[in-house]
Amino acid sequence: MPVPVGIASVALWLPEHQDTAASAVAERRVEARTAKDLGNPRLPVAGDIAPPEMAVLAAQEALHDAGVPAAELSLLLHAWMYYQGHDLWSPPHYIAHQLGAHTAVPVGIQQICNGGAAALELAAARMTAGEGRESAPRHALVTTADRFAMPGFDRWRSDYGAAYGDAATAVLLRWPAGPDDLVLRALHTDAAPHLEMMHRGADPFAHLPRENSAVVDMRRTKRVYLREHGVEPFKKTNREMIRHVVAGALRDAGLDAGDPRIRFVVLPRLARKTLDDAWIPLLRELLDAPAVDWGCETGHLGTGDLAAGLHEVSGRSALGAGEFGLLLNAGAGFTWSCAVVEAPKRH
Template identity: 80%
Template sequence: MRLPVPVGIASVALWLPEHQDTAENAVAERRVEARTARELGNPRLPVAGDVSPPEMAVLAAREALRGAGVPAAGVSLLLHAWMYYQGHDLWSPPHYIAHQLGAHAAVPIGIQQICNGGAAALELAAARLTAGDEERVEERQEEERQKNGRQEDGRQEDGPAPRYSLVTTADRFALPGFDRWRSDYGAAYGDAATAVLLRRPAAPGDLVLRALRTGAAPHLELMHRGADPFGRLPRENPTIDMRRTKRVYLREHGVEPFKKTNREMIRYVVTGALRDAGLAADDPRIRFAVLPRLARKTLDDAWIPVLGELLTAPAVDWGKETGHLGTGDLVAGLHEVVSRAALGPGEFGLLLNAGAGFTWSCAVIEAPAASG
């Protein structure tokens, strides 16, 4: 997706719980095999305990809003993405998040695209911001300002008031429904929430989202369905076992078709995102490509070689200490870019992501050029 106007990244937040589960303990307690732990490459995983995913999302969102100095009443769109159970049935987590934040002028929308949900939400939020004015949202925001008796939308003295979209993600991978070490191949799962606040127009000093390209291979949905019949109610199988459903696919098709598709789709989203951003693959201003937070063996075998063929910039793995964060990998990578001040003026970074379905995404971000 080529963005017709720059979309500013006003603020980004990553909420991690204090408690951790170490691979050493998991191996000692026979909750994961020693060989599997080595291939995963995660020494520890964050564990949320009794904090629910929507509550985690609220904490991350409050940090993002506070970091940008933007009141919740100024948010016109709230997109929440999740992979696993959010705590209630037939209930809308994004509406809860908006309610708790006080984002009463926002339209809350849920995104369920498994692990690529955060990237999908970011793309939809950027598209919405660049699609034109939303008169009804502006009316709602004006009503909120009048009700509260003060200006609350971050309006600047000069120029139009910025419009804000908030993207949150949150997942908690708790037993007995989900085994963070052994429910899947190629990833160990950590609990976390993320939030990113986008604005149009971008403000001076904002990182800018330049492009976001997504591609999918729907025939691979079988890898997470296997031979299981369609259930009549949630969780008829008490513990999620993606290893089992993937074995069904592999017995029928082998591993090579998936590997081939994965390579092709990584190439598609990277080259497409670069083209949309107006960049050549060897542009020296591209500093790095941030990898999804998958197992080290998976990155070494399936991601790093492909990126090495496409880019002169290095692929970086910043997820070792957290593991896979469900829908939150891409935004967590963005948080690392900001917290590490990893981009200099006028430099670019790529953020990679993928999820069951299968879907792949690549975002291109740019640091503002030096003033003067």
């Protein structure tokens, strides 16, 4: 990114209602051992509010906090993982419409759990590619939103290694960066497309959603992959990709792994056991900075993990002037991303 892209504001919208692990275990909606491995005492549950409506609320908060009218948005990207409420329809256009962002170009991103990171990367690339042009976007908004509702999705048992919480996020990007903006210094992505089978299994291509299974069941398709290939090839690829994106992001940001200005690396909002086994030990080898898990109270937010991490970085004032933080993300496909952000040098 030749010109710094500023993060003018970040919003995280969470519903008030929660589903606790204790109640899920008591009602036999999840096994006690699984709940322990997940490590999430509770998950946010949206109820009747649809994901695009949630995204509008997050977007309104982000725009308000930055003092930017929706009419000034040139680009709006919305990423989602699960059903948005209508069968053949464009959620980003709805969000732009409800915000009054009538001159923004709305774009939808579907890259499963890495969609929010992909949307940020595409928005930043679009903004910096127009350097020096009047048509280059000055403000771009990236939103995410998902609601993991039954009967189609079981937030506790539809997947291995993650419990799913409902949420929406909004990240307002500004180009060039303002003096008080958190700065996006790098966002590096790598993929391993051969792993797409983990979410396809042996199922035929269906004519309708959930034709092959009444409930989204990623455990079932992953078991098919693991029976054929075993777990080690995935573990090996996961380690390699984490190494690649961390190294690539540091290189793009002009940093060394041991730079003392790097204060932490934010983990994706996955199960505690998954983080302890597959992520944290490797990151100890790669970086001097500690890994932090800020997702215990929300669970995995689908496409929203990286943006939720940005919200924590900003809201906790976790970085001092000129300090750096890394944020990691991953999603089915599989795709991995690592972002590097820098706190403004003056306040």
